[in-house]
Every structure is written in structure tokens, then in C-alpha cells.
Amino acid sequence: SQTIHQWPATLVQPVGSPLSLECTVEGTSNPNLYWYRQAAGRGLQLLFYSVGIGQISSEVPQNLSASRPQDRQFILSSKKLLLSDSGFYLCAWNQQASSYNEQFFGPGTRLTVL
Amino acid sequence: AQSVTQLDSHVSVSEGTPVLLRCNYSSSYSPSLFWYVQHPNKGLQLLLKYTSAATLVKGINGFEAEFKKSETSFHLTKPSAHMSDAAEYFCVVSDLRNAGNMLTFGGGTRLMVKP
Numbered sequence: 001s002q003t004i005h006q007w008p009a010t011l012v013q014p015v016g017s018p019l020s021l022e023c024t025v026e027g028t029s030n031p032n033l034y035w036y037r038q039a040a041g042r043g044l045q046l047l048f049y050s051v052g053i054g055q056i057s058s059e060v061p062q063n064l065s066a067s068r069p070q071d072r073q074f075i076l077s078s079k080k081l082l083l084s085d086s087g088f089y090l091c092a093w094n095q096q097a098s099s100y101n102e103q104f105f106g107p108g109t110r111l112t113v114l
Numbered sequence: 115a116q117s118v119t120q121l122d123s124h125v126s127v128s129e130g131t132p133v134l135l136r137c138n139y140s141s142s143y144s145p146s147l148f149w150y151v152q153h154p155n156k157g158l159q160l161l162l163k164y165t166s167a168a169t170l171v172k173g174i175n176g177f178e179a180e181f182k183k184s185e186t187s188f189h190l191t192k193p194s195a196h197m198s199d200a201a202e203y204f205c206v207v208s209d210l211r212n213a214g215n216m217l218t219f220g221g222g223t224r225l226m227v228k229p
Contacts, residue, residue: 006157034216043204043221044158090157101146101208103217105157 002027006106019078023091031093033074038088116141120220133192137205148206
């Protein structure tokens with residue numbers, strides 16, 4: 001069966017510090033991968049998605065970036081965090097050949113920028 | 115273009131009473147529709163999905179949803195609420211034609227269950 005991992009689970013960082021969040025998927029190959037952000041009391045905002053190694057599409061302009069160095073690894077980064085980067089970050093995957101597009105979500109990372 | 119509207123941002127019910135969470139969608143193609151549930155500080159869990167095989171879809175934990183094309187609705191119901199059902203619920207639409215297999219999320223409905 002497939003599983004998706006995210007770490008760390010929680011993170012408190014000062015403004016201006018760098019960020020690296022990691023997501024890995026097990027039990028599948030060549031998945032689509034997604035990063036979402038959920039601000040307090042708000043819905044999900046798609047940040048990035050990837051259909052293959054090294055292929056990243058950005059949905060919103062921001063000071064975050066994403067990379068996919070391996071087939072089942074997706075990394076979210078920032079060089080200098082802003083207060084507005086605080087939120088709950090969710091990674092998700094689905095099968096590229098899926099007929100119905102449902103996505104499967106990781107447990108999330110709670111980021112607090114002080 | 116596709117969109118999802120969850121008509122209630124908050125719903126409060128008493129334990130043992132029925133649950134109704136409303137969702138309307140807009141899609142220019144035959145959509146796939148989903149309901150996800152999110153408990154506090156957790157990821158999203160798929161409750162059920164509409165795949166055009168049957169208009170009444172049964173999911174986990176006693177939830178079900180009915181696809182009504184004429185009303186462009188996909189409301190989520192449960193006959194009897196349990197305390198553990200208290201969570202945020204998201205209605206989601208997918209248009210298979212979009213690049214990257216992306217989903218469009220509704221704004222969410224927070225379900226509160228009173229003892």
C-alpha cells in the first residue's frame with residue numbers, strides 16, 4: 001500500500017531564516033506531487049505541483065520554491081521566511097494514470113514564523 | 115473553468131441527529147467530485163468520491179452523498195452524528211482535462227457536534 005510522509009510535523013522559525021520541508025511517498029512510482037498551504041481559518045491554496053523529476057509548476061507568486069530531486073521526493077523551500085508564510089503545509093500525491101484524480105494527503109507540517 | 119461553493123461555513127448539530135453539508139459545483143465537463151474530512155492539525159482524508167457509476171455514493175464512517183446534475187449539487191449527509199464527526203469538511207471537484215490533475219477545493223464547512 002502507498003504511504004506519504006512529511007517532516008517535520010511542527011516547526012517554529014524566525015523571520016528571515018531559511019526553510020526546508022520534505023515530503024516522500026512510498027509504494028508507488030511516477031506520482032504527481034503537490035504542495036498546499038492552509039492559513040488559519042482558510043481553505044487550501046495550491047502552491048506547487050510536479051508531474052515528474054525536475055518538473056515544477058508554480059501556482060502563486062511568492063518567496064517559496066519547490067524541487068523534486070527524486071521520483072518520490074518533493075521539497076518545499078524558502079531562503080528567507082516572512083511572517084505571512086505561517087500556516088499548515090500539506091503534501092499530496094495522485095496517480096498520473098488515475099481515472100478520478102483523487103489526491104492522498106500527508107499528515108502536514110505546522111509552520112510558525114515569529 | 116470549475117468552481118465549488120460550500121454553502122455553510124459552520125454547521126452545528128446535536129449528537130444523534132442528521133448531518134447535511136451542502137455543496138454546489140460548476141464544471142464545463144463531466145466532473146469527478148469528492149468529499150474530504152480534516153480533523154484538527156491533521157491531513158485530509160478522503161470520505162467518498164463520485165465516479166459516474168452511481169449517483170448515490172457511500173463513503174466511510176456512515177457518510178453518503180448524492181450527485182444531482184440538474185441541481186449541480188453534491189451534498190454530504192449522515193443519518194446520525196457522532197461526536198467524532200466534529201471536523202472540517204471539504205467538497206472538491208476535478209476536471210480530468212486539466213493539466214496536472216489538479217483539484218478545486220471549496221472553502222470548507224466546520225461541523226460541530228453538541229452532546
